[in-house]
Structure formats: C-alpha cells, structure tokens
Amino acid sequence: MxxxxxxxxxxxxxxxxxxxxxxxxxxxxxxxxxxxxxxxxxxxxxxxxxxxxxxxxxxxxxxxxxxxxxxxxxxxxxxxxxxxxxxxxxxxxxxxxxxxxxxxxxxxxxxxxxxxxxxxxxxxxxxxxxxxxxxxxxxxxxxxxxxxxxxxxxxxxxxxxxxxxxxxxxxxxxxxxxxxxxxxxxxxxxxxxxxxxxxxxxxxxxxxxxxxxxxxxLWEKPFVASRTTHRDFYVDESTTVQVPMMVHDEEHHWYLHDRYLPCSVLRMDYKGDATALFILPNQGRMKEVEEVLTPEMLMRWNNLLQKRNFYRKLELRFPKFxxxxxxxxxxxxxxxxxxxxxxxxxxxxxxxxxxxxxxxxxxxxxxxxVNEVGTQAAAGTGFSVRFLSAQNNHRVLWFNRPFLVVIFSTSTQSILFLGKIVDPTKP
Missing domain, CATH: 3.30.497.10 (Antithrombin, subunit I, domain 2)
Structure with a gap:
C-alpha cells in the first residue's frame, strides 16, 4: 500500500x-x-x-x-x-x-x-x-x-x-x-x-x-526609440508614476471609441499570426468595463476593428514597460x-x-x-480624445492610466496572453 x-x-x-x-x-x-x-x-x-x-x-x-x-x-x-x-x-x-x-x-x-x-x-x-x-x-x-x-x-x-x-x-x-x-x-x-x-x-x-x-x-509599425520620453502615468487619483512613453504621430491604426461603453479599443498587429487589443477605460471606469469583458464583447470589438472606417490616422502615446x-x-x-x-x-x-x-x-x-520594436505580451489600451484646431481634427490616444491587454493568435482565435496594467513601473 x-x-x-x-x-x-x-x-x-x-x-x-x-x-x-x-x-x-x-x-x-x-x-x-x-x-x-x-x-x-x-x-x-x-x-x-x-x-x-x-x-x-x-x-x-x-x-x-x-x-x-x-x-x-x-x-x-x-x-x-x-x-x-x-x-x-x-x-x-x-x-x-x-x-x-x-x-x-x-x-x-x-x-x-x-x-x-x-x-x-x-x-x-x-x-x-x-x-x-x-x-x-x-x-x-x-x-x-x-x-x-x-x-x-x-x-x-x-x-x-x-x-x-x-x-x-x-x-x-x-x-x-x-x-x-x-x-x-x-x-x-x-x-x-x-x-x-x-x-x-x-x-x-x-x-x-x-x-x-x-x-x-515585432510590431508591424514599430516606434522610434529616440522619440521615447518620460511622461506621467496616473495609477489612481492619488498615485502618479513616470514611465517611458513611446510615440506615433502620423501612423494609421485600427481603433474605436465605444459608443455604449466608457472605453476606447486599439488593435495593434504584430508581424505574423498575432494581434493585440488594448482596452482603455475612461478615468475611474475600469470596474465597469471589466464587468462587460465577455467573449461576446471581445468578438464585437474584434469584428468592428476589421472595418476600414476604423482605420484612421492617430497620434499615439504608448508606455514601454x-x-x-x-x-x-x-x-x-x-x-x-x-x-x-x-x-x-x-x-x-x-x-x-x-x-x-x-x-x-x-x-x-x-x-x-513591451518596447519600441515589439512585444512579448503587448499590453496597452487607448483613450480617444478629439483634438480641435483651425486646421486639424485628429485623434489622440494616450495610454497614461490603467488598461487591459488581450494578445491572441489571429488564425486560431486563441487568447495567448491576458492582463491588466495598473502600474507599469512594478515588475
């Protein structure tokens, strides 16, 4: 025995x-x-x-x-x-x-x-x-x-x-x-x-x-390392940390600001069979977005971000961490x-x-x-803001507060990595 x-x-x-x-x-x-x-x-x-x-x-x-x-x-x-x-x-x-x-x-x-x-x-x-x-x-x-x-x-x-x-x-x-x-x-x-x-x-x-x-x-559209500068990242109402913030000024990206939910969603592709969705809740609305994070919602965002009208020029700020x-x-x-x-x-x-x-x-x-040339499990999410001027009307996505990340294999529709970035300075 x-x-x-x-x-x-x-x-x-x-x-x-x-x-x-x-x-x-x-x-x-x-x-x-x-x-x-x-x-x-x-x-x-x-x-x-x-x-x-x-x-x-x-x-x-x-x-x-x-x-x-x-x-x-x-x-x-x-x-x-x-x-x-x-x-x-x-x-x-x-x-x-x-x-x-x-x-x-x-x-x-x-x-x-x-x-x-x-x-x-x-x-x-x-x-x-x-x-x-x-x-x-x-x-x-x-x-x-x-x-x-x-x-x-x-x-x-x-x-x-x-x-x-x-x-x-x-x-x-x-x-x-x-x-x-x-x-x-x-x-x-x-x-x-x-x-x-x-x-x-x-x-x-x-x-x-x-x-x-x-x-x-590797990102399909890498960032230029020389343009990365330290910026504020707002962990919560009382905590702000400094992070290296990468920059895209004039690139086209797949993104949307959800009409029904307090968040923006950015799709960034890797070279090869992998894609990342970055979901950025509006300030203080993380829990509300998490509550509707379902397979159906991921499918909805992914389907929307296949449509050409969501492929637009974007001013993007994205943390390196x-x-x-x-x-x-x-x-x-x-x-x-x-x-x-x-x-x-x-x-x-x-x-x-x-x-x-x-x-x-x-x-x-x-x-x-996550760095300028690619990702291991790229994490990020976008917040869409209208920037109005006399000559331009373009979008700015600034990942300067907690966001969600979903990295998946495109062909098999399988989630490889999933996470939430609350404080990118914590290893």
Whole structure:
C-alpha cells in the first residue's frame, strides 16, 4: 500500500522580445488590409476553432477571479498555457475527476467529446508551433516522471501525440538534481526568460507537468526609440508614476471609441499570426468595463476593428514597460470548478493503476515586455480624445492610466496572453 504520491503542475508563460533577432519584413505604409496570412489548416470548422470558445470562456473566468481578489494589482497570465496543461493532465484523470476538469475548462461535453477536445488542442499546438519568418512562437509541455513509478503506456503515448510533450525519467529522491533539471529545461525552452520556476520539490513527488509558452513578436509599425520620453502615468487619483512613453504621430491604426461603453479599443498587429487589443477605460471606469469583458464583447470589438472606417490616422502615446505575474493555481482553480483536482478524492488512475496520486500544488508564471520594436505580451489600451484646431481634427490616444491587454493568435482565435496594467513601473 503506497501513500499518496504527488503530481506537481507548473506553468511558465512569457512573450519575449529580442532586438533585431527576427528578420525584417517590409509592409506598405498605408496598410488597410486587416487580414493576416492564414496558418494552414485553420479554416472554418477546424479542430482548433471548435475549442476556441471554451478557451476564451476559461480565460475570462480566470481573469475575473484574479481581478476580484486583487483589483488594484497588475495581472498577467497565459490562459493557453493553463488550459493546455489542465487538458493534458485530464488524460490521466478518470470518472468524475476527468469530467470536472474538462467542464471546468469550459467545455460542454454533450456538444464536444473528450476526443474532440484533445484533437482540438493537438491541432492548435501544431499550428502555433509552425515555423515562421516573422514570429517566433513556441508552445510545449514536459513530463518529469519518477523512474520507479509504473506509468500507463496509454497516458504517456497520448500526452506525446496530442500535446507534443517531452518525457524525462528522473530520480525524485534526489530533489536538488531534479529541481535543477526542470529549471534548466524551462529556462532553455523560454530562451532564458523564466528561471527558477521550481523552488523545492518534495521527495514524494512522482510527476511534474510543465507547460510553457514563448512568443517573440515585432510590431508591424514599430516606434522610434529616440522619440521615447518620460511622461506621467496616473495609477489612481492619488498615485502618479513616470514611465517611458513611446510615440506615433502620423501612423494609421485600427481603433474605436465605444459608443455604449466608457472605453476606447486599439488593435495593434504584430508581424505574423498575432494581434493585440488594448482596452482603455475612461478615468475611474475600469470596474465597469471589466464587468462587460465577455467573449461576446471581445468578438464585437474584434469584428468592428476589421472595418476600414476604423482605420484612421492617430497620434499615439504608448508606455514601454516590463511586468510579470505569478499565481498559485491550487488556491485559484478549486474556486473555478476544479474542486477535486488538488484534493485526495481526485482520481488519476489513468496515469498509473498501482499508486494513488494526488496533485498538491500548481504554479503559473508569466512575463511581459513591451518596447519600441515589439512585444512579448503587448499590453496597452487607448483613450480617444478629439483634438480641435483651425486646421486639424485628429485623434489622440494616450495610454497614461490603467488598461487591459488581450494578445491572441489571429488564425486560431486563441487568447495567448491576458492582463491588466495598473502600474507599469512594478515588475
């Protein structure tokens, strides 16, 4: 009879930008074509598009919970990383535990079968990992397995087939060596951006599941670094900080000032298959905008910002910053429907049928860098102001107060990163 052994769920997500490492791509100055080059196999009805609505629903439920717990803090995470890791772990869950995990991820199992879900993630991850001249994206998973544990071949095979997971058999009795192995792997896969993901491992740990998302993206319309100057950013009514503010004076951008909501929305494209929406609430109206942040609202904004009449000349001020987010999933997920996942009642007999496994903890870390040439998880939002003069009537968008950011893969309609920038000076 074995005591409960532990599964550890770790997630690392970031958008990383390296100056000049991606090859240059020339685009016309007056670009009004809102479409991106389609990734092969991502047309209407594709497996990845079938799981996109549930993934978006989970992303926003996770965001709303974090925002309710810490309304005045920066938020940044990768919902894709969390969803993919949980879906992969569900391959080893059985009975009610498996159903609870998939429904917790937002899937309606009467409309989408378990196999459809895993095929959807398989298709999604495959397309996100396709090589590109313009966009460096890498999404992956790794399983670190206790070499003494008799894992079921079906579980190991399916994690590799559907989630392209790498397998490492290791000695968990040597916690220092295993910790170093995991951290070195994550550091390598994220180009050195996430270090020391694992702190201390328990000797009764039997499996560590790691998921990571790395994105290196360049703006289609970069900012000129020499024009960046320090300006005020109004965190709240009593707090003002200085941030480097980037400038676009005479560029065309996709943006709108919502007629029905107190916010402006700016769409900024990256070279390749990625786009960012920046949502800037009017002063003091963040909570009101957050309350209507739904999949339907994101779709509405995105659809509107495909129309040519929203592609207009803009005077843009946008902050340059770096932030990060760190979350303890074993405290968050049970409140989002995953009530069994981290409890002794969880059934992971699909991983091994000889030992009782329990998931004691889960962690997620994400980083975001935004600068003149690109973004890692570009965060930003626009506030539209009419500037009237005798000769001109043009718009000014000034990102000088808290805003929301949504970065997504254009072809798969999947949210890669989601966050809120309250204070860009806090890392």
């Amino acid at each position: 074995h005591l409960a052994d532990r599964l550890l769920l770790l997630l690392a997500a970031l958008l990383a930008l390296s100056h000049g490492q991606l090859p240059p791509q020339h685009h016309g100055e007056g670009r009004t074509d809102s479409s991106h080059q389609q990734v092969p196999g991502t047309g209407e009805g594709s497996p990845s598009l079938r799981i996109a609505p549930a993934n978006t629903d989970f992303a926003l439920r996770f965001y709303h919970f974090i925002a309710s717990e810490s309304p005045k803090e920066n938020i940044f995470f990768s919902p894709l990383s969390i969803s993919a890791a949980l879906a992969m772990l569900s391959l080893g869950a059985c009975s009610h535990s498996q159903t609870q995990m998939l429904e917790g991820l937002g899937f309606n199992l009467t409309e989408l079968s378990e196999s459809d879900i895993h095929r959807g993630f398989q298709h999604l991850l495959h397309n996100l990992n396709l090589p590109s001249r313009e966009l460096a994206m890498h999404v992956g998973s790794a399983l670190f397995l206790n070499h003494k544990l008799p894992f079921l071949p079906k579980f190991l095979n399916e994690t590799m087939v559907f989630y392209e997971s790498k397998l490492f058999h290791t000695d968990f009795s040597n916690t220092e060596s295993t910790t170093q192995l995991i951290n070195n792997h994550v550091k390598e896969e994220t180009q050195g951006k996430i270090v020391d993901l694992v702190d201390k491992l328990s000797k009764d740990t039997s499996m560590v599941l790691v998921n990571y998302v790395y994105l290196e993206a 770096s932030i990060s987010g760190s979350y303890t999933l074993h405290q968050i997920l049970p409140k989002l429907g995953f009530t069994d996942l981290f409890s002794p009642s969880a059934n992971f007999s699909g991983i091994t049928d000889q030992w009782k496994l329990q998931a004691p903890k889960g962690f997620h870390k994400a980083t975001l860098d």
